[in-house]
Amino acid sequence: MTDFCNALRTYAVAALALVMAVPLPLAAQTVVPPIVKAENLRQVSPHVHVITDGGIAQVPNVGIIVGEKAVLVVDTGLGMRNGATVAAAARQLAGARPIHLVTTHVHPEHDLGAQAFSAETKMIRSTAQEAEIARNGMDLVAIFRRLSASHKELLEGAAFRKADVTFEKDYALDLGGLSVRIMAAGPTHTLGDTAVWIDTDRVLFAGDIAMLGMPSFMGPQSSLGHWLVALDQLDALKPAVIVPSHGPLGAGEYLATTRAYLTEVRDRTISEKKIGWTVEQAIEKVTAAIGNRYPNNRLAGAVAAAYREAP
Numbered sequence: 060m061t062d063f064c065n066a067l068r069t070y071a072v073a074a075l076a077l078v079m080a081v082p083l084p085l086a087a088q089t090v091v092p093p094i095v096k097a098e099n100l101r102q103v104s105p106h107v108h109v110i111t112d113g114g115i116a117q118v119p120n121v122g123i124i125v126g127e128k129a130v131l132v133v134d135t136g137l138g139m140r141n142g143a144t145v146a147a148a149a150r151q152l153a154g155a156r157p158i159h160l161v162t163t164h165v166h167p168e169h170d171l172g173a174q175a176f177s178a179e180t181k182m183i184r185s186t187a188q189e190a191e192i193a194r195n196g197m198d199l200v201a202i203f204r205r206l207s208a209s210h211k212e213l214l215e216g217a218a219f220r221k222a223d224v225t226f227e228k229d230y231a232l233d234l235g236g237l238s239v240r241i242m243a244a245g246p247t248h249t250l251g252d253t254a255v256w257i258d259t260d261r262v263l264f265a266g267d268i269a270m271l272g273m274p275s276f277m278g279p280q281s282s283l284g285h286w287l288v289a290l291d292q293l294d295a296l297k298p299a300v301i302v303p304s305h306g307p308l309g310a311g312e313y314l315a316t317t318r319a320y321l322t323e324v325r326d327r328t329i330s331e332k333k334i335g336w337t338v339e340q341a342i343e344k345v346t347a348a349i350g351n352r353y354p355n356n357r358l359a360g361a362v363a364a365a366y367r368e369a370p
């Protein structure tokens with residue numbers, strides 16, 4: 060398949076996943092504008108503050124990690140207006156300290172507020188995130204723009220911010236009095252999924268890798284096998300608090316439930332493939348077997364990944 064076809068296929072799947080993940084009322088009529096609310100800021104550990112998502116779709120949980128010498132922000136919100144809210148909250152906590160910025164992945168609500176941060180802000184990206192931006196450009200942004208008038212307005216003039224610092228796998232950032240570990244954890248939800256670990260506080264920003272809901276496979280670039288590897292790596296850290304990129308804060312149980320789900324999907328899919336079923340049939344069979352326990356439209360993507368990777 061050509062790169063172009065691959066890209067098209069990826070975006071067909073991404074568009075579908077997105078539309079399917081959007082609750083019906085959003086598609087039909089009322090949309091809650093995806094606005095980051097500064098009043099949702101709360102401290103979750105000595106150095107870590109989170110602006111929680113308020114339960115609103117396409118609003119991320121935003122992290123602000125405060126050291127003695129510098130501050131790190133995790134995720135920006137969708138577009139300039141949200142980015143400005145996050146930048147202002149970070150500046151308030153940072154005082155005169157320099158601000159660094161990292162995103163859990165390059166999807167619009169996590170990354171496309173970065174332009175609102177001051178020019179001195181240091182943007183940190185994995186090489187996988189950079190490759191993903193180079194490959195996919197603004198394609199997903201076009202899909203987001205069509206979700207509602209407020210999405211369109213928020214994404215006015217949005218562009219990806221260039222990295223000031225790039226890293227391959229692991230990056231240790233000294234904020235003064237605490238070292239933060241930034242980890243390239245993809246390909247999972249995306250190629251460039253990035254986790255952030257604050258060892259002194261035992262807080263983990265897990266992005267879309269582990270959350271209350273079932274994980275979202277975005278197409279052929281998402282790997283179930285690697286997802287399990289990433290879960291093991293994050294579990295080895297023994298986090299006391301997990302801040303997922305959406306939904307309520309949790310702890311190690313998010314890693315355990317995600318692992319149990321993916322392992323079951325993998326094992327069942329391998330069995331169905333061995334019998335000789337096609338991928339569509341395998342999706343049907345696995346959904347019939349466990350769809351009642353996982354009542355969510357993300358099962359098909361996980362089975363498709365397991366099928367691709369099955370021996």
Ligand SMILES: [Zn+2]
Nearest residue numbers: 164166248267
């Ligand atoms: Zn995402």
